[in-house]
Amino acid sequence: MTHPLLVRFATSRAVLRIAPRVLPRCDLFVHRLTRGRLLPSGLVLDTIVLGTIGHRSGTPRATPLAAHRAADGTWLVVGSNFGRPRHPAWSTNLLHRPHATVTARGLSWQVTARQLTAEEKERQRHRILLAVPFYDTYAARAGRDIRVFRLTPRPRSDPDDSP
Numbered sequence: 001m002t003h004p005l006l007v008r009f010a011t012s013r014a015v016l017r018i019a020p021r022v023l024p025r026c027d028l029f030v031h032r033l034t035r036g037r038l039l040p041s042g043l044v045l046d047t048i049v050l051g052t053i054g055h056r057s058g059t060p061r062a063t064p065l066a067a068h069r070a071a072d073g074t075w076l077v078v079g080s081n082f083g084r085p086r087h088p089a090w091s092t093n094l095l096h097r098p099h100a101t102v103t104a105r106g107l108s109w110q111v112t113a114r115q116l117t118a119e120e121k122e123r124q125r126h127r128i129l130l131a132v133p134f135y136d137t138y139a140a141r142a143g144r145d146i147r148v149f150r151l152t153p154r155p156r157s158d159p160d161d162s163p
Contacts, residue, residue: 027064037106039064046131048075050151051101052093063090067102067151068131075102075111075151076124078132083141091147102151111151121148 027039031049041047045066052061067075079091094100094113102109116124128135128148139146 024064036103049103052090053097055093055096066131068127073153076127076131077149079147080132080138083138110154113149113151116148
């Protein structure tokens with residue numbers, strides 16, 4: 001359970017103005033420095049780095065995200081974009097190219113993303129709130145349907161199976 005003071009702090013105007021510019025850069029800097037073992041945001045929320053390919057540029061992108069990992073090995077990631085009115089770029093990238101990479105605690109997985117339907121989001125609400133405890137505040141502020149994705153690890157291919 002996330003502490004109410006953290007929720008209040010994370011949804012304050014000052015934090016919402018600064019966090020989208022500062023937190024991802026800080027997370028990626030420390031992530032590179034520690035070779036993927038540490039993310040500062042991970043001290044507060046479960047955090048991963050999602051690797052996508054830009055749907056227009058074709059350029060690899062790395063985005064730190066709050067996520068919830070279930071016992072079945074899947075992750076839920078929420079495209080809240082700190083409650084801003086536009087969808088985050090990584091969510092658009094996943095819609096166009098659903099194959100991605102998840103890095104967490106020094107380990108990486110190839111995953112396939114699928115956007116949840118409204119009914120699935122309702123059924124997974126408890127997991128969404130575990131990933132982003134401020135989801136309701138962000139959703140009200142954004143004024144849009146927030147995209148939520150399930151990231152399912154792909155089976156590792158056997159090197160002997162290559163053509």
